[in-house]
Amino acid sequence: xxxxxxxxxxxxxxxxxxxxxxxxxxxxxxxxxxxxxxxxxxxxxxxxxxxxxxxxxxxxxxxxxxxxxxxxxxxxxxxxxxxxxxxxxxxxxxxxxxxxxxxxxxxxxxxxxxxxxxxxxxxxxxxxxxxxxxxxxxxxxxxxxxxxxxxxxxxxxxxxxxxxxxxxxxxxxxxxxxxxxxxxxxxxxxxxxxxxxxxxxxxxxxxxxxxxxxxxxxxxxxxxxxxxxxxxxxxxxxxxxxxxxxxxxxxxxxxxxxxxxxxxxxxxxxxxxxxxxxxxxxxxxxxxxxxxxxxxxxxxxxxxxxxxxxxxxxxxxxxxxxx
Ligand SMILES: NC(=O)c1ccc[n+]([C@@H]2O[C@H](COP(=O)([O-])OP(=O)(O)OC[C@H]3O[C@@H](n4cnc5c(N)ncnc54)[C@H](O)[C@@H]3O)[C@@H](O)[C@H]2O)c1
Numbered sequence: 001x002x003x004x005x006x007x008x009x010x011x012x013x014x015x016x017x018x019x020x021x022x023x024x025x026x027x028x029x030x031x032x033x034x035x036x037x038x039x040x041x042x043x044x045x046x047x048x049x050x051x052x053x054x055x056x057x058x059x060x061x062x063x064x065x066x067x068x069x070x071x072x073x074x075x076x077x078x079x080x081x082x083x084x085x086x087x088x089x090x091x092x093x094x095x096x097x098x099x100x101x102x103x104x105x106x107x108x109x110x111x112x113x114x115x116x117x118x119x120x121x122x123x124x125x126x127x128x129x130x131x132x133x134x135x136x137x138x139x140x141x142x143x144x145x146x147x148x149x150x151x152x153x154x155x156x157x158x159x160x161x162x163x164x165x166x167x168x169x170x171x172x173x174x175x176x177x178x179x180x181x182x183x184x185x186x187x188x189x190x191x192x193x194x195x196x197x198x199x200x201x202x203x204x205x206x207x208x209x210x211x212x213x214x215x216x217x218x219x220x221x222x223x224x225x226x227x228x229x230x231x232x233x234x235x236x237x238x239x240x241x242x243x244x245x246x247x248x249x250x251x252x253x254x255x256x257x258x259x260x261x262x263x264x265x266x267x268x269x270x271x272x273x274x275x276x277x278x279x280x281x282x283x284x285x286x287x288x289x290x291x292x293x294x295x296x297x298x299x300x301x302x303x304x305x306x307x308x309x310x311x312x313x314x315x316x317x318x319x320x321x322x323x
Contacts, residue, residue: 003323006309008105012317016308020113020120020145020152023304026065027117028124028276030303033062034249035277041298043255052077052207055089060298061096067302069093071107077205086140086205087111091305101323103309107301110308112141114300116149118248118272119201119226122292124153125275125282126246127199127224132157135197137190137213138204139163139172142228146201151180154199159184162193164204194218200225202233208260214238221287230256230293236264243288248272252295268293 008016033039039062046056053076061068073089080086085108093103123131131154136143139161147159159176161184163169173186187193190213194200200223202214210232218238219225225242227234239245247253247268256262270280272294283290312318 003100004320005101005323006103006312006318007321008103008308008312008318010106010108012312013105013109013308015317016311016315018113018304018308018311020116020148022307023113024117024120024149024152026303026307027114027300028121029065030062030299031121031272031276033064034273034299035279038063039299041249043252044298050076050078052205058298058301060302062299062302063096065303065306066096067093067306068096068099069101069302069305071111071298071301073107073111075206077207091301093305093309103305104321105305105308108141110301110304111296112145113149114304115142115228115294115296116145116147117304118294118296118300119146119228119292120149120153121276122226122246122248122272122294123150123199123224126244126290126292127154128222128283128286129154131198131224133197134159134199134201135193136161136172137163137193137200137202137233138229139169140203142203143172143201144176146203146226146228147176148179150199150201151182156180156182158182160193160197161186162188162190190214191218195220198223201228202226203228204233206230207232212236212238216241219289221289223289224283225289225291227291227293230295231262231265239265239291241289242266242291243285244269244283244290246270246272246275246290246292248292248294248297248300252297253293256295265293
């Protein structure tokens, strides 16, 4: 018998149309399983064809979610100048009984949505529940998905968006105003996107030796920040001002530090499994500055990809291939 697997292109994955609220609850369930020590997830091995480029293997197994597989994901900041996506790659899903692969899918959509969802899960524990304004710095795909995720958890009234490219930030403001039905204002000064925002997302290029922009004193007391681009956007002095800095996985944070990242970033006091599992406290006072520096984990992808597969099968999307 020839075993079949389902191939889902980026368009197929988008056509599934999984909503952000579902992605957030799947990612949170993944972290609950991690908190209960029921996730297997070795740190990402990778190859690095040029200094800021990477191709990482991200395997994970989440038993109760019947999820096993790997994401093979590449990223290169030079791609936008080539008209190519910064982040691209494939997810392979394996049957947890037989270990046979049963799906291969483009990872771009899931990577954007699950990263936004991880920001939102972190914000549930670390941001003020009455947060009403957001600042987005770098208006690419992550800027969009992180804003969508925050808007599904908080009653946002005002968004300020900055990107180094004026055309990109203006398009983002128009599209996200229409999508969310709130005022999204493009600004030409990164400081303006930080100083009056309750929630700040930085999602620019991820650099091993960054020349950061955000200075100490810009972020207001009581605000929450999600550094999707690691420490690339925040000066060490600004990072030192946080009352609480969390990550998504201690082991992977220290693995990155051994590879040369996070040389001037304080040690995270908690990871997302500890916050979701209530082993560590989240925000304690309204005036704390808090940060999530989530690295992006294989468990985020594995929590979401099987649901994309199930809905694709139900709708007859994708292309069946012989193994
Ligand atoms: N932590 C995670 O889990 C995770 C997951 C996926 C991607 N990422 C990172 O998120 C970042 C964004 O990815 P993406 O897919 O949205 O890329 P993208 O190419 O869609 O967006 C990047 C944006 O940054 C803008 N930009 C470049 N330099 C800037 C600067 N100095 N200031 C402001 N804006 C600037 C570009 O104009 C572009 O709009 C990358 O660094 C990527 O590695 C992190």
